[in-house]
Amino acid sequence: MTTQRTTAEITAACEEMYYDLSFAAPRRWKDASPDRKVAGYLPVFCPREVVHAAGMLPLGISGAGDWLEVIRGDAYYQSYLCHIPRSTVELALSGRLDFVDAMLFPSTCDVIRNLSGMWQMLKPGCVVRYVDVPQNYDPEIGGRFWQGELRGVAEALSPLSGIEVTDERLAASIRAYDENRAAIDAMYALRRDRPERAPTSEVYLVLRAANVLPVGEHTALVREYVAAAEATPRKSIDASRVVVVGAFCEQPPLGLIKTIERSGCFVVDDDFLLVNRWYTAPVAGASGGRGAFADLASAFVRSTTPTATMYSPKSGRGRPLIDRVRAARAEGVIFAAPSFCTPALLDQPMLSDALDAAGIPWTAFKYAENTGQFQPIREQTGTFADTMKLWEAA
Amino acid sequence: MTTAAPVRKDRAMELQKELIASYFTRLSRAPQTGAKTVATFVPGNLSELLQCFDAVPVLPEINALQSGMRKLSGNYISEAERRGHSEDVCTYVKCDLGMFDAGNVGPTGEKLPVPDLLLLSYTGCFTFMKWFELLREKLDRPSVMLHVPYQGQGKATPEMRRYIVEQLERVVIPELEKLTGVKFDVDRLREKLALSVKAEDDLVAVWESAKNRPSPIDGYFGGVYYIGPIFTAFRGTQEGCDYYSVLREETMQRVREGRGPVTPDGEMSEEKFRLVVEGPPNWTHFREFWKMFSDEGAVAVASTYTKVGGLYDRGFRHDPKDPLGTLADYCLGCYTNHSLPDRVDLISKYVEEYEADGFLINSVKSCASFSAGQLLILREVEKRTGRTGGFIESDLVDPRYFSAANIKNRIESYLQMVDQKRAAAAGAAS
Ligand code: SF4
Ligand code: SF4
Numbered sequence: 069m070t071t072q073r074t075t076a077e078i079t080a081a082c083e084e085m086y087y088d089l090s091f092a093a094p095r096r097w098k099d100a101s102p103d104r105k106v107a108g109y110l111p112v113f114c115p116r117e118v119v120h121a122a123g124m125l126p127l128g129i130s131g132a133g134d135w136l137e138v139i140r141g142d143a144y145y146q147s148y149l150c151h152i153p154r155s156t157v158e159l160a161l162s163g164r165l166d167f168v169d170a171m172l173f174p175s176t177c178d179v180i181r182n183l184s185g186m187w188q189m190l191k192p193g194c195v196v197r198y199v200d201v202p203q204n205y206d207p208e209i210g211g212r213f214w215q216g217e218l219r220g221v222a223e224a225l226s227p228l229s230g231i232e233v234t235d236e237r238l239a240a241s242i243r244a245y246d247e248n249r250a251a252i253d254a255m256y257a258l259r260r261d262r263p264e265r266a267p268t269s270e271v272y273l274v275l276r277a278a279n280v281l282p283v284g285e286h287t288a289l290v291r292e293y294v295a296a297a298e299a300t301p302r303k304s305i306d307a308s309r310v311v312v313v314g315a316f317c318e319q320p321p322l323g324l325i326k327t328i329e330r331s332g333c334f335v336v337d338d339d340f341l342l343v344n345r346w347y348t349a350p351v352a353g354a355s356g357g358r359g360a361f362a363d364l365a366s367a368f369v370r371s372t373t374p375t376a377t378m379y380s381p382k383s384g385r386g387r388p389l390i391d392r393v394r395a396a397r398a399e400g401v402i403f404a405a406p407s408f409c410t411p412a413l414l415d416q417p418m419l420s421d422a423l424d425a426a427g428i429p430w431t432a433f434k435y436a437e438n439t440g441q442f443q444p445i446r447e448q449t450g451t452f453a454d455t456m457k458l459w460e461a462a
Numbered sequence: 463m464t465t466a467a468p469v470r471k472d473r474a475m476e477l478q479k480e481l482i483a484s485y486f487t488r489l490s491r492a493p494q495t496g497a498k499t500v501a502t503f504v505p506g507n508l509s510e511l512l513q514c515f516d517a518v519p520v521l522p523e524i525n526a527l528q529s530g531m532r533k534l535s536g537n538y539i540s541e542a543e544r545r546g547h548s549e550d551v552c553t554y555v556k557c558d559l560g561m562f563d564a565g566n567v568g569p570t571g572e573k574l575p576v577p578d579l580l581l582l583s584y585t586g587c588f589t590f591m592k593w594f595e596l597l598r599e600k601l602d603r604p605s606v607m608l609h610v611p612y613q614g615q616g617k618a619t620p621e622m623r624r625y626i627v628e629q630l631e632r633v634v635i636p637e638l639e640k641l642t643g644v645k646f647d648v649d650r651l652r653e654k655l656a657l658s659v660k661a662e663d664d665l666v667a668v669w670e671s672a673k674n675r676p677s678p679i680d681g682y683f684g685g686v687y688y689i690g691p692i693f694t695a696f697r698g699t700q701e702g703c704d705y706y707s708v709l710r711e712e713t714m715q716r717v718r719e720g721r722g723p724v725t726p727d728g729e730m731s732e733e734k735f736r737l738v739v740e741g742p743p744n745w746t747h748f749r750e751f752w753k754m755f756s757d758e759g760a761v762a763v764a765s766t767y768t769k770v771g772g773l774y775d776r777g778f779r780h781d782p783k784d785p786l787g788t789l790a791d792y793c794l795g796c797y798t799n800h801s802l803p804d805r806v807d808l809i810s811k812y813v814e815e816y817e818a819d820g821f822l823i824n825s826v827k828s829c830a831s832f833s834a835g836q837l838l839i840l841r842e843v844e845k846r847t848g849r850t851g852g853f854i855e856s857d858l859v860d861p862r863y864f865s866a867a868n869i870k871n872r873i874e875s876y877l878q879m880v881d882q883k884r885a886a887a888a889g890a891a892s
Contacts, residue, residue: 144837146855148550148827153834175612177588182835184614185802189842198614198801203584203591203607204629210609213625379582379591379607383598405548410830413548414555414592418599420546434550 075270075296078289082273085280086322089136089159093280094127095167105229107170110156110180111317112377113201113343114172117351117364118221120241120283123231127168128279128343131155134321134438144186150408151436152318153183160191169228170195172221176317176377177411197224203379205369215365238360239352244283246350251290252278253345256337258294260396263334264304266297269326276319278344305334308453309398312338313389313419314405314412316375318437327442328402332453337396339375347371376415385415386422393428399456402449403432429456472724474709478687481705483570485695489518490572498642501577501597504771506585506610506793508634510654510698510780515642519695520577522593526557528569530745530859538564539860552589552828553860555596562600579641580605581634586612586770586798587831606637610793616801618794626790648785654698655782661692662774664706669775671713672763673816676733678716680723682762683752686743693771725756734759735877738812740766740805740839741824741832746861754873763816766809769797776808802835806842813847820880822852822873827863850883852876 073081085093098104107119108127119126132138132155141158159165171194173184184198200217202210222233231237252275259266274293278286312328316339328335349371355362372378374388393401401423405412416432423430431452433445492499500512501520512519529535538560539553545563547556561567568574582594582605591607598605608629611622635646668688672681679685688709696702716722722730726749737755739762744751755762772778778795781788793799800808813821823840825833840851854872857863 144835146825146827146833146837149830149834173614178830179834181588181612181614182802182830185805186835186838188801188803189806189838198612200611200614202625203609204625204633206632209625209628209632212628213611213621216621216625376592377588379584379609380595381605381607383602385595385599408550410551410589411592413551414589414596416548417546418596421599434548 073292073296075293075300078293078296079270079273082277082289083322085277086273087133087135089132089164091127091164091167091280094125097125097282098167103230105169105225106167107172107225108165108168109172109343110174110176110183111152111341111343112176112375113174113346114199115218115221115364116283116343117238117241117245118218118233119172119225120244121233121237122222122225123229124170124225125282128341129156129159129165130276130279130319130341131437132159133319134323134440138438148408149179150318150406151438152406153179155437156183157186157190160187168194170197170225172197172199174199175201177409179410180317195224195228197221201378202369205381207366207369211365211369214368215361218361218364235360238364242351242360242363244287246352248278248283248287248290249345249347249350251287251294255290255294256345258297260336263307263309263336264302265300266294267329268335268338269322269329270297272322272325272340275341275344278341306457307332307334308400308456309334309336309396310400310402310453311336311389311393311396311398312340312402312404314376314403314409314416315340316342316377316412317409318406320404320435321437321439323442324404324435324439324445327446328449331446331450333402333449336398337392342373342375346373348373376411384422385418386420386425389419390422390426390428393423399429399460400452401428401430402452403430405432405434407434407436429459472712474705474712475687475724477705477708478690481691481696481701482694486568486570486574487572489520490568490570490574492518492575498579499575499577500579500581500638500641501594502581503583503585503587503590504693505587505796505798506583506608507693507771508581508583508608508789509695510651510658511630511634511638511789512581513654513698514647514650515638515644517638517642520574521694522558522597523554524694525561525568525574526554526859527745529557529561531748532569533746533861534561535746535859536861552593553857554828555589555593557859558593559596559600576601577603579603579637582607583610583793584608585610585793586796587829589831604637606634608634608793610799613794613800613804616804618791622794623787623790626793627786630786630789651785652782655780655785655788657700657703658698658780659782660703661697661706662772662779664703664710665692666775667710668706668713669764669768671717674717675817676720676722676730677736677761677763678713678721678723680725680752680756680762681768682739682743682765683725683748683755684723685762685765685768689768689771723761726753727756730756730759730761732759733761735820735880736761736763736816736818738762738764738809738816738818738821739824740809740821741836742767742826742829742858743824744826744856744864745859747864747866750866751856751864751869754870758874758877760873760877763818764812766797766805771796773797773808798831802839806839806846809839809843810846813843813849818849819884820850820852820876821847822854822876825853825855827855827857828860829858850876850880852879
């Protein structure tokens with residue numbers, strides 16, 4: 069019988085993966101058999117089910133945080149572009165991603181879009197695929213286009229792994245990811261309902277492990293963490309409940325997440341690593357029996373979580389955020405966007421206007437994945453938390 | 463490097479001004495004439511289709527660059543930033559929002575109407591999507607999306623084409639019919655597309671005239687005037703055809719006479735450097751920027767910015783036989799909708815075909831669509847062509863990012879490098 073790990077033990081294991089830029093976990097998976105192949109993907113979205121169905125490991129690449137010195141990557145980017153492409157190029161040019169057989173670049177923004185072309189030139193041996201997600205949500209138009217794109221991804225990957233993406237295989241992969249999303253939803257629900265038991269600095273690390281672990285292992289990990297967190301009483305703290313928005317691509321350093329918490333905030337919802345919570349409903353059966361590719365396409369056009377990189381067909385761009393704030397019983401919103409992040413920063417005024425109109429307080433700051441100075445942010449979010457408490461008391 | 467003679471205005475230049483002014487007048491009078499106005503973007507603009515509905519396009523990028531040239535953009539941008547827009551985002555967007563707040567007065571001094579519809583031709587730039595979402599929230603007008611997939615794998619596929627055609631048929635055209643009350647007539651579209659082809663042929667002849675020595679045109683600074691009509695409201699019109707026919711005629715006359723391009727100070731007397739330029743220009747100091755080149759005898763023989771509204775010189779022509787399919791092809795083929803390797807190919811070919819001495823990148827802070835990856839483009843084109851690449855940084859319409867002394871210095875040292883390399887090559891060959 070195995071002994072149950074504590075939350076501290078689980079998050080310590082996750083933290084090791086988080087800091088590991090040698091990618092030991094995915095390398096181990098790959099080394100277990102000569103046929104195994106790995107497909108990396110950039111934020112903010114990847115049809116991981118298709119990668120999985122092709123027998124490959126989807127590897128989330130979220131830059132290199134604040135613990136890799138970026139030298140070569142900086143030589144490829146002007147000062148007025150965000151940080152994640154620099155550290156990603158650094159990872160590539162330093163050989164750390166040489167075990168990756170394919171790379172998928174989603175249509176998140178022009179920086180990631182252009183990085184797909186750079187990869188083609190810098191890594192000629194790697195299979196590179198640009199993944200254009202539909203911005204038309206009619207199942208017969210955008211849905212059909214997206215099915216074609218998904219099949220294109222499958223056709224690009226299958227020759228590498230030698231495994232055809234059949235409908236059966238894809239359906240099984242969809243089930244695996246639906247289970248994973250359900251487990252993550254449960255973890256987020258626990259944090260929302262009892263945030264002292266599942267602090268964001270832990271939840272984030274557990275979530276982040278999805279970047280490098282096979283989906284089944286990650287689902288088990290999340291469940292293990294939720295069980296351990298539920299069973300572990302912790303002292304209740306008087307903190308303000310906030311939603312963090314804008315950190316869907318370049319990730320804030322762990323220190324920054326801890327800083328927000330230490331300044332007196334419970335993060336009760338966020339958009340970190342959004343690929344893990346992309347759909348608002350299960351994918352299996354989404355097309356009403358038209359097959360697994362159709363399920364993925366239907367789910368995408370019908371139940372994608374609204375985010376800055378996806379078009380809002382109607383006005384009221386801030387409405388979904390207000391709904392999220394209310395669902396999470398949050399008192400305010402922290403806009404935390406990477407510097408020079410076009411999607412997040414252009415989105416923000418629409419969201420903040422809507423919050424103002426709804427009387428929901430907010431504060432905003434920018435960061436880079438390698439930000440090392442947290443004191444100003446601590447003061448800002450601390451003041452914000454105090455102000456919310458005062459309003460509540462008034 | 464320019465003659466001191468007074469600037470003689472060519473007929474084409476006058477016509478161009480008249481056309482653009484007439485467009486702005488038509489736009490500002492739309493509330494009186496009852497014409498519907500549709501905001502859209504230059505890349506992937508559906509000029510001929512809008513004309514089928516008697517709608518007048520509103521082009522916020524053009525408004526922004528006009529504001530830049532009229533030195534108004536700085537205030538508009540500051541105003542938008544004061545209202546919470548980040549200093550890190552595209553200044554075209556902030557300039558446009560600031561212009562609305564300042565009363566939305568166009569370059570002719572007349573107030574421009576609030577567009578009736580926002581036609582989001584989503585081609586080659588992510589910012590477009592957020593820009594129209596922001597405008598929609600601000601102006602309370604509906605938006606309609608035309609999603610054009612990116613040529614990430616280096617080609618446009620039949621699936622991409624079909625996706626665009628389906629959106630045109632089932633989303634865009636019905637919306638335009640609803641807005642204007644005009645029924646779509648495909649034969650009318652065909653007629654307009656046939657006119658587009660004529661103008662496109664003439665424009666390509668003008669671009670290619672720069673293969674002559676001296677080049678009769680400047681394909682970047684002068685080129686932005688040439689693209690004005692075809693990138694705005696005049697593709698698919700007789701006036702557009704007339705303009706391009708006159709422009710072609712005048713250009714060919716210059717070739718016959720062995721004359722160089724017109725510059726801010728008159729005609730260039732000696733062509734000393736032939737350059738290919740990548741990236742948009744700066745608009746707030748346009749003439750000053752241009753003069754930094756023309757004073758040194760440097761002429762842009764080809765540029766990529768002038769292809770954001772279509773790569774006609776690589777063979778694309780609108781096809782009246784396939785009216786919606788050809789619009790899809792057009793949208794797919796705009797310069798910034800091409801992958802980075804394709805952009806490297808194109809610039810390298812320009813360098814070779816136009817016998818350029820070097821190529822220069824003007825990297826603008828605003829525009830990740832152009833700028834992300836340009837440092838790699840620089841290396842690759844240098845590697846492939848053996849020609850010297852230069853790199854300068856500025857912005858489109860934010861005057862705070864135009865450091866004249868710095869840019870001038872860089873251009874001068876770059877041209878010295880080109881000169882040295884040329885001399886070394888000539889020495890080795892003799
Ligand atoms: S941080 Fe923002 S701008 Fe940078 S790559 Fe990600 S989405 Fe694009
Ligand atoms: S980001 Fe570039 S292409 Fe897009 S609107 Fe701004 S200047 Fe134009």
